[in-house]
Amino acid sequence: xxxxxxAEEKKLVRYRIIVKGIVQGVGFRPFVYQAARLHGLKGAxxxxxxxxxxxxxxxxxxxxxxxxxxxxxxxxLSRLSALEWEVLEPCGYSSFAILPSREGAxxxxxxxxxxxxxxxCAREVLDPQDRHYGYPFTNCTNCGPRFTIVRGVPYDRANTxxxxxxxxxxxxxxxxxxxxxRFHAQPAACPxxxxxxxxxxxxxxxxxxxxxxxxxxxxxxxxxxxVKGLGGFHLVCDAKSRVALNTLRQRKGREAKPLAVMCCLExxxxxxxxxPEEEKLLTSPQAxxxxxxxxxxxxLPEELAPRMKTLGIMLPYTPLHxxxxxxxxxxxxxxxxxCNGLPLAKxxxxxxxxxxxxxxxxxxxxxxxxxxxxxxxxxxxNGVVQIWRRSRGYVPSPIMVPVSSSPVVLGMGxxxxxxxxxxxxxxxxxxxxxxxxxxxxxxxxxxLSLKNLKSLLGSEPEVIGYxxxxxxxxxRLAAQIPAKARFAVQHHHAHMISCLADNGVEEKVxxxxxxxxxxxxxxHLWGFEILTGDYADFTREYHLxxxxxxxxxxxxxxxxxxxxxxxxxxxxxxxxxxxARLFQDRGQELQVVKRLILTGFNSPLSSSCxxxxxxxxxxLGLCYYNSYEGQAAIELGEIVLEPEKGKKLAPYSFxxxxxxxxxGGVIAGVVADLENGVAKEIIATRFHNTVLAMVCEAVRAVAxxxxxxTVALSGGVWQNRYLFSLAKEILPSEGYHLLVHRxxxxxxxxxSLGQAVIACRRWQQCA
Numbered sequence: 001x002x003x004x005x006x007a008e009e010k011k012l013v014r015y016r017i018i019v020k021g022i023v024q025g026v027g028f029r030p031f032v033y034q035a036a037r038l039h040g041l042k043g044a045x046x047x048x049x050x051x052x053x054x055x056x057x058x059x060x061x062x063x064x065x066x067x068x069x070x071x072x073x074x075x076x077l078s079r080l081s082a083l084e085w086e087v088l089e090p091c092g093y094s095s096f097a098i099l100p101s102r103e104g105a106x107x108x109x110x111x112x113x114x115x116x117x118x119x120x121c122a123r124e125v126l127d128p129q130d131r132h133y134g135y136p137f138t139n140c141t142n143c144g145p146r147f148t149i150v151r152g153v154p155y156d157r158a159n160t161x162x163x164x165x166x167x168x169x170x171x172x173x174x175x176x177x178x179x180x181x182r183f184h185a186q187p188a189a190c191p192x193x194x195x196x197x198x199x200x201x202x203x204x205x206x207x208x209x210x211x212x213x214x215x216x217x218x219x220x221x222x223x224x225x226x227v228k229g230l231g232g233f234h235l236v237c238d239a240k241s242r243v244a245l246n247t248l249r250q251r252k253g254r255e256a257k258p259l260a261v262m263c264c265l266e267x268x269x270x271x272x273x274x275x276p277e278e279e280k281l282l283t284s285p286q287a288x289x290x291x292x293x294x295x296x297x298x299x300l301p302e303e304l305a306p307r308m309k310t311l312g313i314m315l316p317y318t319p320l321h322x323x324x325x326x327x328x329x330x331x332x333x334x335x336x337x338x339c340n341g342l343p344l345a346k347x348x349x350x351x352x353x354x355x356x357x358x359x360x361x362x363x364x365x366x367x368x369x370x371x372x373x374x375x376x377x378x379x380x381x382n383g384v385v386q387i388w389r390r391s392r393g394y395v396p397s398p399i400m401v402p403v404s405s406s407p408v409v410l411g412m413g414x415x416x417x418x419x420x421x422x423x424x425x426x427x428x429x430x431x432x433x434x435x436x437x438x439x440x441x442x443x444x445x446x447x448l449s450l451k452n453l454k455s456l457l458g459s460e461p462e463v464i465g466y467x468x469x470x471x472x473x474x475x476r477l478a479a480q481i482p483a484k485a486r487f488a489v490q491h492h493h494a495h496m497i498s499c500l501a502d503n504g505v506e507e508k509v510x511x512x513x514x515x516x517x518x519x520x521x522x523x524h525l526w527g528f529e530i531l532t533g534d535y536a537d538f539t540r541e542y543h544l545x546x547x548x549x550x551x552x553x554x555x556x557x558x559x560x561x562x563x564x565x566x567x568x569x570x571x572x573x574x575x576x577x578x579x580a581r582l583f584q585d586r587g588q589e590l591q592v593v594k595r596l597i598l599t600g601f602n603s604p605l606s607s608s609c610x611x612x613x614x615x616x617x618x619x620l621g622l623c624y625y626n627s628y629e630g631q632a633a634i635e636l637g638e639i640v641l642e643p644e645k646g647k648k649l650a651p652y653s654f655x656x657x658x659x660x661x662x663x664g665g666v667i668a669g670v671v672a673d674l675e676n677g678v679a680k681e682i683i684a685t686r687f688h689n690t691v692l693a694m695v696c697e698a699v700r701a702v703a704x705x706x707x708x709x710t711v712a713l714s715g716g717v718w719q720n721r722y723l724f725s726l727a728k729e730i731l732p733s734e735g736y737h738l739l740v741h742r743x744x745x746x747x748x749x750x751x752s753l754g755q756a757v758i759a760c761r762r763w764q765q766c767a
Contacts, residue, residue, distance in 0.1 A: 013060045014043070014088045017067070020051040021081035022110045022397060024155035027141035028052055029098050030183045031075050039066040042093035047101035047154035049458070051082075051110075057093045077115060077142065077285060079397065081427070098178060101154040111150050111456055113393050114230050114373065116287035116317035118143035120181065125319045126326065131170065134212070136320035137194050137367065141185045143285070147396055147432075148231045148371050149187060153456060157186040161368035168193035195367035197320065202356040211363065216327045218361055224248055226337050226351060226359035230318055231373030231392050231432075232344035233337030233351050235358060238329050239263075245303040248333065251358045253340055257628035258305035260289045260312040260375065262321060263331040268313045271298045271331075277380040286393030287317035288376035300331070307622075307635050314375060317393075320365075336374060341438050343445040346372045371452055372445060373432045382725040387745050390419070391433040396453060398427035399743050399753065402506040403535070403760050410450075410461035410481065411756030412474045414491070414748040416629060418442075420450055421752035423760055424459050428501065428753055430744055437473040446477065465489045465759030467751070469519035485766065487759040491518025491751070492529045493538045495714035498754030499746070500535070503739045507710060508534045510541075510702050512695050514723075515715035515747070516610030516630065517556070525549070527608025527715075528661070530698040532706060535761040542698040544612065545662045548603035550596035555603075559614035559632040560586065560624045561593050566615045568597055570664035571671070578671060582619070609691065609717050612663060613637075616687050619670055620680045630716065637720045640685045647726055649682065651690035656701075661694050688722050696730060703736070712739040716747035 019028070024047050032045045032054055039062045043055035056063050067085065074080060117125075121140055124132040132138040139145070152159040167175060171190055174182040182188045189195065199207045199214055207214055215225060222244040225236045235252070237244040239261045249255065265282060268274055272292035274282070281290045289312040294300075298311075305311050314334065316322040324332065337355055338344045345351035346369040352362060377389040387394070404426045411421035418434040431453060434446050454460060464486045466478035478486060495518075496511030511531040520526040521540075528544035547565045549555035555562050560583055567575035576594075583590050596603045613633035617623045622639070623632035640646055653665030666687065673683045699711055711731055718724050718740070731738050744750035 011060050012058065012090045013063055014055060014057040014090045015063050015067070015085050016088055017054040017056060017070070017083065017085040018051055019054065019070070019080060019083055020110075022077070022079040022112045023052045024110075024153070025112045025146050025186060026077035027075040027181075027183070028078050030141070030178045032070070033096060033098055033178045035066060035069050035073075036096040039063075039069065041066055042096050044093070044097045044099045046099035047156065049153050055093070057090055077112060079110075081110070081398075081400070098184075101156045110398065111153065111155055111396055112146045113286070113395055113397055114145050114148050115143045115285045116315075116393065117319055117322060121319065122322055125322060131190055134323065135191045135194070136197055136318070136323060137187070137189050137365070138319045139185060139187050139189075140181045141183060142181060144185065144187045145230050148369050148373050148392075149367070150456070151370055153458075155186060160186055161370050162187050162189070165189055165194050165367075195365050197363060197365045200362050200364070202352070202360060202362070204352050204362075207361065212323055212327070215324060215363060216329065219329055219332070222247070223360040224251070224358065226345070226355045226362045226364075227320070227324070228348070228351070228362075228364040228369075229320065231369060231371070231375075232346040233355065234334045235337050235355070236324070237333045239300065239304060239331040239333045240329075242301050242303055245301055245333065248335075248358075249303065255627040256306045256631060258308055258310075258312060259333050259335045260314060261304065261331050262314050262316055262325060262334040264325060265315060267330050268292065268315070271295060271300055272311055272313060275380065277383065277385065281378055281380065281385065282313070282315050284393075286376060287315055288378040288387075288393060289314045291377070291379035291388070304333070307638060309638050312377065341436070342441050343435055344372050344374050371432070371449065374435075379719070379721075381721050382728050384724075384728065384740060386719060386724075386741065387743065388719060388747065389417070389433050389749060390430065390744055395432040396429055396456065398429050399502065400504065401426055401428050401501040401753075401757060402504050403501075403757055405463075405756075405760040407462035407484070408459045409463045409465065409756045409760045409763070410483075411752035411754070411759065412464065412466040412478045413752035413755070414467050415472045415474055417745070417748040418446065418474060419749050419752045420446065421756040422453060422457060422459065422461060423756040424457055428756060429453060429457065430750075430753055433749065437477075443473070443477065463487070463759050463763045465494075465755035467491055467494070467519065467755070468521070485763055487762045489755045489758050490521055490538070492526055492531060492715070493533060494751045494754030494758060495746075496531055496533060496538065496712050496754065497535055497757050498744060498750040499712040499714040499739050499741055501753055501757045502741050502743050502750070505710070505739060506535060508532060508708065509710040509712050509739070510699055510706075510708050511538070511712045511714065512699065513715045514609040514691075514695075514717035516608055517606070520607075525604055525606040525608060527606065527610055528612070529607070530695070530702060532702060532708065535757055536765060540659070541702050542656065542659050542661055544607040544609065544694075545660050546605035546607050547611070548597050548600060549606050549611065550593045550603045552602055552604055556611070556614075557626055558624060559618040559626060562611045563615040563618035564590070564593050565597050565603075566612075566663075566667050567671075568594070570667045609715070612666075612691075613717070615667075616670055616684070619674065620683060622680070633717070633720075636684050637688070637722060639681050640688050640722045641681055643722055643725045643729075646685040646722065647689065649686050649689055651693040652686055654690060654694055656697065661698065666690050685722075688720070692723060692726050692730070695727065696734075699731070699736070700734075709735060710737045710739060714741065714746050714750070718746045
């Protein structure tokens with residue numbers, strides 16, 4: 001028997017192995033090549049439209065060990081979703097080879113996201129003795145563009161925008177050497193054969209001289225540059241120059257919204273607190289903008305982030321950015337290169353047309369950006385990494401969800417912070433950040449991005465989930481896409497299910513959804529919602545009391561209008577006298593607002609948490625005009641005390657009657673504290689404590705009645721550091737299992753995931 005077992009192990013076999021997931025463009029084939037040689041195997045490996053196909057021939061014992069090795073050891077940038085194999089008769093391979101890529105009818109290969117500059121390439125770019133010295137497109141298998149340059153699968157140079165740059169002999173030698181880190185690095189290039197940069201003025205006229213030294217000179221003079229990066233253009237200026245900052249804000253019409261900056265890690269630590277998790281994020285292959293708390297000693301201009309304690313910082317993630325930073329300017333503004341209402345500029349010609357009123361000079365290159373991709377934004381709050389904008393570095397990596405969809409389902413997203421989601425099998429492909437669907441150009445961006453992702457996946461959606469709001473552009477766009485079925489999904493239900501799917505959970509839960517606006521099933525605007533439900537349906541358990549929004553969208557833009565509505569509703573005649581005192585400078589407009597509230601004309605009812613924040617922010621005199629989305633609420637959150645101090649302050653009073661949470665005591669308490677001269681920081685903190693108290697009381701009531709103990713938090717308000725930190729502390733301490741977003745934003749950037757999963761489940765129930 002022992003001899004038979006031994007003979008079985010020594011038997012010559014051939015395994016055909018299919019590896020699926022992110023296994024192209026990440027050094028997987030050279031990894032397989034080395035592993036096969038390590039185990040004494042013969043055969044071949046190749047990229048196909050379905051993933052990576054391996055033929056491994058050798059003694060059965062060795063092939064099994066090879067399989068185990070593949071499962072336990074992969075290149076750092078790869079992600080395996082499946083490993084399948086079949087045993088075949090040996091065919092007599094003489095060696096192990098890496099074969100050219102093969103096309104296939106069924107596309108299952110996953111394209112990796114763009115990867116930040118690795119330390120090896122960074123060293124070469126700065127080394128005068130290296131042939132890549134000073135070359136702004138240096139990359140290898142471990143870094144560089146992927147998604148932004150790819151046109152199709154398999155992921156080969158011919159299917160990217162690098163196809164028009166034939167490799168020189170040196171690059172070709174590295175590309176074909178399995179032992180070289182540039183083996184099959186599709187964007188590999190050098191100064192002799194790759195893309196080139198060019199500096200031009202706002203009329204497209206070339207500026208002669210060395211581009212880098214010219215850029216440094218112009219930036220030191222206070223000029224604004226439009227710089228073409230991986231996924232589009234940035235507007236760049238000296239982050240220490242108040243003149244340049246004010247010029248940029250004036251030209252872009254960006255009155256107060258914070259500007260992102262780029263610098264090295266040491267500089268980031270000089271101006272901001274950088275904890276271990278923040279440093280890990282900053283230096284990760286994704287290299288997002290990370291929201292950091294400024295040090296008290298931070299000497300950077302207030303104009304970077306007016307009235308904010310935080311600053312969005314990213315490290316240089318391409319050689320071009322590294323070279324710009326490695327000079328006389330230690331920190332640069334690096335904000336999205338677009339006009340208000342338009343998507344990020346990505347093509348040289350359109351950039352010149354769209355940005356010539358914003359930028360003085362253009363630093364562009366001749367490598368086409370196929371897929372536009374904004375910078376991602378993330379924050380670490382109480383030890384949890386929150387993705388605020390999921391784009392470059394993360395897209396198109398899929399999210400595994402606990403449903404299996406067939407046919408493919410499309411989630412359309414919302415009108416603000418739009419993304420879409422293609423659900424294929426149990427993999428959810430959430431798109432890059434599309435932005436606000438407020439222009440024809442952004443709609444074109446939506447459809448082009450959808451077309452490209454469908455092509456990469458080889459799939460057409462047949463079922464669509466879209467927002468219930470009849471006035472949303474995204475809902476109207478859904479009608480233009482052919483489908484077997486369409487499902488209108490309530491906004492806050494989508495938020496809740498987005499959080500569940502993000503965590504791989506499928507069960508009935510309590511959802512606490514706090515945001516600005518979402519169309520409700522009763523035709524009113526929701527936004528402070530305590531729900532119960534699952535993938536198929538939901539019940540509204542509790543909500544904030546409705547108040548009128550005088551002028552509708554105007555009340556969202558001008559928070560003082562909502563403050564007037566709250567004062568008049570809850571403080572009656574006394575409220576009117578307070579209105580007259582606080583907002584007397586509004587003149588005739590105030591009279592119009594009061595009339596709208598009293599008559600109900602053009603004053604939709606809202607239960608929004610965001611609007612309650614707006615009202616309190618206006619009452620405190622912090623923000624009367626939202627120059628960017630959520631400004632009033634954000635600035636209110638910026639003045640709260642630290643959680644350890646703040647949680648000791650008593651909340652204001654409120655009441656719950658039936659399913660309705662009444663904040664009359666909150667408004668009365670805020671006004672009383674103002675009249676008594678209480679510091680605004682104390683009032684803001686007590687208000688935050690009250691919002692959390694409302695949430696906790698409602699959750700306890702639902703849990704007592706239903707027995708549910710899992711709570712999902714979603715909606716943009718949960719990006720508030722103070723609220724999130726205390727909720728994460730209090731709810732688990734009371735025995736609740738807390739679910740928070742991990743891979744997609746809690747804000748509307750995560751809606752499409754929830755819509756797709758809900759539409760999938762409803763389709764399955766109908767089928």
